[in-house]
Amino acid sequence: MPTSTSFSSVDTALRLTAIALLLRPMGPWFVRPALIAAAALALIYPRALASARLWGAVALLIAFRIADDWPLADNHIYLLAYWALAIALSLRGAAPPAALAHNSRWLIGLAFACAVLWKAVLAPDFLDGRFFRVTLLTDPRFGEAAMLIGGLSQEELVANRRALSPLPEGAAWQTPPPIVETPRLRALARASTWGILLLEAAVAVAMLASAPAWIRHALLLVFCLVTYAFAPVAGFGWVLLVMGLTQTSDDDVWLRRLYVATFLVILFYSEVPWAALLLDVMA
């Protein structure tokens, strides 16, 4: 179990979980400082890091945070709560590393299975491409991707956002304003739609069917590296990575380093406006 000098998979995963809590402090006044304090203590004191009670308290605090402004909490906050609970229960058991790996496979597998269910079955506007077509054209967070990869100009983006502003119910355009969609943008929307669906399905199956370890790790790492370059939810990537890390053995030194590196890459994705910088360079 964690000591001040150990760098086992479990130790690294627990420390990164605490770091994720510190990087994205959350919750109302009666939750936030307690979560920050718990994460800080976990990083400073090995006994705290290995304390089932501390992680149980973290799970409870995150649950309070979810309840406080329900239903607004993002989905990765729920996943973080389940993960903290899993840590607490695993640390109480006879074989915490095995229990954590078992929890990790189930939680990642189920989260991805739910995502696939929504995209492939329940949502009316994902498979027909509308989700990515409209998101690339209207969401400011994807504007740079639309310009960089989709080939739209800034002026075309602005005009498209205006054209896609909603009309009141019952109203209709006499002369609908044109919406500019380049072939590259259409292709990007198509590739994103099917690419993300197939990748998520692959991760779900690999985790729930206990596929060989190298397949699980490869799929999860590829998913995180690709998705969080664009999706502005670094916290989700971090919690997926710390869970995946617990599925490595203590001998997998380089794989563990790869997980840590990917954690840092996602941090850079969230802090560095890489797409805007690339656009400036290309201009």
Add this chain to the structure above:
Amino acid sequence: MTIGRTVRRPPLAALLLIAVALAQVGLARAGGLTAWKGGGFGMFSTLDHGAHRRVSAVVEAPERSEQLEMPPSLELLAARAASLPADWLLHRLAEGIVARERRRQRPVSRVTLTVWRTEFDRATLHANERVLRAYVHVVQ
């Protein structure tokens, strides 16, 4: 219970995930909860999310009927009601509006809340707003 060598019973945290996700799907289908919220992992699956939903409010009283711009103090309540247009959330928002109008000594006898959802045409992508839920709060 062990079914096979590698298949084991889902752990408690996983069972909790399943329960919450099922509840979320139910609320989304029956209660208008947006797929992006509620713990069902439906984010990035649909355009029906916070950026394409809004709540409008009309305040009425004798010799008064006006559309209210949602003030910052009520934005959180409005966002919750837009994400899940349930009676209890709309009621809380309406009560918040009433309290605010009273603090400003403005008469209010009725608050009508409308939750709007933007829908995008499958072929042209052109957008229209549709009413998701209308709620009338009569001040006692």
